[in-house]
Amino acid sequence: xxxxNSKIRLYFNASIAKDDDIVFNKDxxxxxxxxxxxxxxxxxxxxxxxxxAWKTMITDINKKSxxxxxICQTQLQRNPPDLWVLxxxxxxxxxQFIIEKATELGAARIIPVKTEFTNAERxxxxxxxxxxxxxxxxxxxxxxxxxEELTExxxxxxxxxxxxxxxxxxxxxxxxxxxxxxxxxxKWAILIxxxxxxxxxxxxxxxxxxxxxxxxxxxxxxxxxxxxxxAMSLWQKKFGDW
Numbered sequence: 001x002x003x004x005n006s007k008i009r010l011y012f013n014a015s016i017a018k019d020d021d022i023v024f025n026k027d028x029x030x031x032x033x034x035x036x037x038x039x040x041x042x043x044x045x046x047x048x049x050x051x052x053a054w055k056t057m058i059t060d061i062n063k064k065s066x067x068x069x070x071i072c073q074t075q076l077q078r079n080p081p082d083l084w085v086l087x088x089x090x091x092x093x094x095x096q097f098i099i100e101k102a103t104e105l106g107a108a109r110i111i112p113v114k115t116e117f118t119n120a121e122r123x124x125x126x127x128x129x130x131x132x133x134x135x136x137x138x139x140x141x142x143x144x145x146x147x148e149e150l151t152e153x154x155x156x157x158x159x160x161x162x163x164x165x166x167x168x169x170x171x172x173x174x175x176x177x178x179x180x181x182x183x184x185x186x187k188w189a190i191l192i193x194x195x196x197x198x199x200x201x202x203x204x205x206x207x208x209x210x211x212x213x214x215x216x217x218x219x220x221x222x223x224x225x226x227x228x229x230x231a232m233s234l235w236q237k238k239f240g241d242w
Contacts, residue, residue, distance in 0.1 A: 008036055008044035009053065011133045011144060016051045020070045021059070029066040032058070038066075045074055047136075049144045052077040079143050080106035081240045082187050084164070086113050087228060088194035089120035089150065094225045098192075099128050099147065101225070103135035105232040106240060109146045111189075113153045117196035125149050153202065160211065166191050168206050169231050170198075170214040171221045185211075188239065190231045192224055 010028055024032060032038045038058050046068075047053040053075035056068040085107045089095045095112075102110050110132065112123055129147040136144045160166075164187040171193070191212075198206065206212050217230045236242045 008032075008038075009137045009140065010044060010046050011137055012046040012048050014048060016046065016048050016054050016070060018054075018070055018072065022046070022056065022068050022070065024066040024068070029061070029064065032066050033061050033063060043071070044068075046070075047075070047142045049136075049142065050077060052142050053140075075140070075142055077142050080108050080145070081236070082108050083232070083235060083240065084109040084111060084189035085192075085228065085232065086111045086153075086156070086166070086189055087192040087224065088113055088115045088118045088153075089123050090195055090224050091119070094223075095120065095123065095128070096131050097225045098228050099131045100135040101229050102232065103132045103141070103145055104139045105229065106236060107145045107232070108143075109148070111148045111156065112150045113156060113191075114150055115153050115194050115202060116199040117194045119195060123150050154205070157205065157209065160209075161187075162211070163187055164189055164211070166209075166212045167231065167235065168212050168214045169193070169217055169227050170203075170206075171217075188235065190228070190235060192227045192231065195224055 010024070012022065014022070032044070038044070038061060040058050040061060042058045043055055044058075045053045046056055052073055055071045055074050057071055058066065058068050060067040083106065085102045087098055089112050099110060110128070112128070125147055132144050132147055135141075165185040166189045168191045207214065215231075217227055222230060
């Protein structure tokens with residue numbers, strides 16, 4: 001495997017520096033030895049979300065362990081814009097889709113929220129974070145967004161920072177054109193509701209908050225997972241790093 005052509009990337013949750021010797025964990029060892037069938041001298045890129053990506057060379061590998069030496073940096077660290085994504089969890093596979101796409105599109109923080117009509121009552125944060133890691137590995141990112149525990153929407157709004165606006169994707173506004181504030185807010189979050197929409201009381205609370213701005217996502221009502229992709233794409237184009 002050429003030093004220039006390695007396409008394997010792994011998240012490595014530890015410090016990274018040139019010439020360091022590293023040890024991969026059990027799952028990574030299985031992936032490298034059994035799935036990718038790497039051998040001594042083969043290379044892969046690793047990243048830790050802080051120091052960019054680095055080329056490593058396998059120095060020892062077997063069924064139980066894999067070691068490598070860090071050779072050189074291949075990517076500088078690139079963090080996404082300071083955008084938070086708030087969404088109500090839905091069916092398992094579609095929630096995973098939201099995590100993956102939010103990571104690929106450049107979310108800095110992902111917060112699952114429980115609303116009155118949220119269908120998924122329980123989620124495993126560690127599983128969602130694992131999907132964020134996989135998405136970062138596949139899209140050649142150097143950053144993994146924070147994934148928070150499921151939080152009651154009302155509690156989250158009560159403690160909301162006063163310098164961050166929320167774009168509230170309101171399906172009731174489908175087809176209407178809403179103007180966003182042109183000045184004054186630099187930090188943003190996007191809020192996507194559950195499959196059943198927001199309750200009347202939630203709509204009232206959202207519409208009465210001066211930091212929350214309702215927006216439409218076109219003339220058709222979108223599924224929650226589609227809405228995340230659409231809203232993030234529009235935000236990135238207008239305010240982000242695209």
